[in-house]
Amino acid sequence: MKDDAILIKGLNMSDREAFGCLYDKYVKMVYGFLMSLLKDQHLAEDLTQWCFVQLWEHRAGITVDRNLPAWLYVTARNAAYKELRRQITAARYVDYALNDKEKFDVVSTPLSDIKVI
Secondary structure, three states: OOOHHHHHHHHHOOOHHHHHHHHHHHHHHHHHHHHHHHOOHHHHHHHHHHHHHHHHHOHHHOOOOOOHHHHHHHHHHHHHHHHHHHHHHHHHHHHHHHHOHHHHOOOOOOHHHOOOO
């Protein structure tokens, strides 16, 4: 397998083969890390793909002296935390909607009772 420095230089030049080699080298690491955080196979797969899309989109800023595995871990961690925050917010929203139905149910509220601010 090629050295990361050579692959990163290729990545900087938009070499798809270099990107493919980096993907093959690190995809299991990223996926395993995301699975340990999320415990959800499909979500871990989606975020793994997203991390590598980010690598491709930021390829010009990735330098040879940068620790690529660390960059991938941080990208994966941030994506996982963002997703977990989204899930918590969604759960709170559903809980609010179910427990405060009278306040929340604007469909059954007559238009004359709705105050426009």
